[in-house]
Amino acid sequence: MTRINARLPKTKVGEKSFKKIIKAGKYLYGKAGYNSTSINDIIARAKVAAGTFYIYFDSKLALYLYLLDEYGHNIRRLAAEATKDCKNRYEIERAGLKAFIMYVKKDPLAYKLVWESLFVDPEIFRNYYMNFAESYTKHLIPYVEIGEIRDDIDLETVSYILMGISNFVGLQIVFNDKSTEKDIDFVVDESMKLLKNGIFNQ
Amino acid sequence: MTRINARLPKTKVGEKSFKKIIKAGKYLYGKAGYNSTSINDIIARAKVAAGTFYIYFDSKLALYLYLLDEYGHNIRRLAAEATKDCKNRYEIERAGLKAFIMYVKKDPLAYKLVWESLFVDPEIFRNYYMNFAESYTKHLIPYVEIGEIRDDIDLETVSYILMGISNFVGLQIVFNDKSTEKDIDFVVDESMKLLKNGIFNQ
DNA sequence: AATAAATATGAATAATTGTTCATATTTGAT
DNA sequence: ATCAAATATGAACAATTATTCATATTTATT
Numbered sequence: 001m002t003r004i005n006a007r008l009p010k011t012k013v014g015e016k017s018f019k020k021i022i023k024a025g026k027y028l029y030g031k032a033g034y035n036s037t038s039i040n041d042i043i044a045r046a047k048v049a050a051g052t053f054y055i056y057f058d059s060k061l062a063l064y065l066y067l068l069d070e071y072g073h074n075i076r077r078l079a080a081e082a083t084k085d086c087k088n089r090y091e092i093e094r095a096g097l098k099a100f101i102m103y104v105k106k107d108p109l110a111y112k113l114v115w116e117s118l119f120v121d122p123e124i125f126r127n128y129y130m131n132f133a134e135s136y137t138k139h140l141i142p143y144v145e146i147g148e149i150r151d152d153i154d155l156e157t158v159s160y161i162l163m164g165i166s167n168f169v170g171l172q173i174v175f176n177d178k179s180t181e182k183d184i185d186f187v188v189d190e191s192m193k194l195l196k197n198g199i200f201n202q
Numbered sequence: 203m204t205r206i207n208a209r210l211p212k213t214k215v216g217e218k219s220f221k222k223i224i225k226a227g228k229y230l231y232g233k234a235g236y237n238s239t240s241i242n243d244i245i246a247r248a249k250v251a252a253g254t255f256y257i258y259f260d261s262k263l264a265l266y267l268y269l270l271d272e273y274g275h276n277i278r279r280l281a282a283e284a285t286k287d288c289k290n291r292y293e294i295e296r297a298g299l300k301a302f303i304m305y306v307k308k309d310p311l312a313y314k315l316v317w318e319s320l321f322v323d324p325e326i327f328r329n330y331y332m333n334f335a336e337s338y339t340k341h342l343i344p345y346v347e348i349g350e351i352r353d354d355i356d357l358e359t360v361s362y363i364l365m366g367i368s369n370f371v372g373l374q375i376v377f378n379d380k381s382t383e384k385d386i387d388f389v390v391d392e393s394m395k396l397l398k399n400g401i402f403n404q
Numbered sequence: 405a406a407t408a409a410a411t412a413t414g415a416a417t418a419a420t421t422g423t424t425c426a427t428a429t430t431t432g433a434t
Numbered sequence: 435a436t437c438a439a440a441t442a443t444g445a446a447c448a449a450t451t452a453t454t455c456a457t458a459t460t461t462a463t464t
């Protein structure tokens with residue numbers, strides 16, 4: 001897997017510096033945001049000199065893009081892992097939703113990283129979600145064909161709705177500092193009720 | 203209605219400058235984002251001197267908070283207006299969703315304003331959505347009591363889900379430069395199908 | 405017409421920004 | 435042990451930042 005946006009280190013000493021920068025950048029970009037975080041902040045936290053930063057990254061933006069890319073891979077790997085033994089689409093949605101919320105609960109900084117792309121470069125944000133929606137839609141099609149999902153509903157819209165649910169129910173959990181896995185299971189169950197039967201009485 | 207975060211003008215000349223600043227700020231904060239927009243950018247676009255800006259606003263942040271407040275009022279007023287003749291909860295959700303998406307299509311800049319608060323000050327963001335969710339939940343309760351909404355589903359989670367749907371289906375429309383009111387009606391209808399019956403076959 | 409309040413101006417300020425570069429040190433292969 | 439490549443350093447740079455303030459003009463009231 002080739003990683004763009006970075007010059008990877010070639011010695012163990014370099015790797016240590018590289019990792020320190022990554023860690024500091026992830027923390028600060030996630031916490032204070034991209035624009036509010038200065039290179040000075042990053043190198044101070046990473047405890048490296050200014051020049052060291054530029055050995056591995058061309059710019060402040062390059063580090064952000066590197067981290068965003070890393071997050072994208074994490075999320076995809078996690079989703080694949082969490083749903084690999086599921087035997088129907090209902091279970092896939094349930095497991096995927098839970099895995100996502102568990103992840104954002106554990107690492108809310110990475111969560112903010114994606115949203116912030118809207119302000120770093122709107123095109124990054126747009127691409128991120130459009131690609132995600134396109135991929136989601138494709139994965140849903142077979143389940144319409146085997147009859148698990150209704151055939152009278154637009155799958156692109158469904159994809160955006162499912163992303164919206166994940167993200168905002170994720171917020172609900174992140175907002176509550178004391179939320180536990182039990183709370184996550186609860187909101188996932190409630191969400192699945194809606195996906196199963198809607199919210200209205202017939 | 204008392205407006206904080208600003209010293210309102212007292213003459214017609216002052217009002218003109220004030221409005222120019224508001225307009226420029228709305229455009230630039232929405233387009234480039236809060237952190238990427240400088241006071242220089244704002245006063246250049248508004249065609250006022252630097253000092254003039256500080257006659258009406260204490261700081262760059264004060265202008266942002268003023269605009270955020272204005273957006274909040276707009277959204278609430280719009281939602282009340284759009285749903286005032288609805289005769290059941292289903293119609294309220296439909297009309298509210300459509301009004302929201304119409305608004306973000308017309309004024310995507312205001313849309314970004316709220317999301318950016320997460321990076322201007324996370325507490326603002328948190329308050330915005332927690333208040334919104336709380337208010338949403340309260341409005342749903344009577345409809346459970348009269349039997350329009352299921353009584354076996356958690357209303358707080360439903361509120362976050364409905365916010366998620368609005369925001370992400372809104373994105374779907376905003377992403378497509380060519381989307382029309384017809385497209386908005388379409389995605390609203392699809393969303394309502396989901397709220398009515400879920401996405402799975404029984 | 406007189407006058408106080410409101411408004412406008414823009415040069416100046418001090419702080420911070422991302423980035424560069426000449427120099428020094430360390431690493432790993434020979 | 436040698437030496438080129440890799441890595442580390444931090445002072446220096448030019449650009450940009452948000453904000454202030456002394457001065458000037460305009461407005462509304464008397």
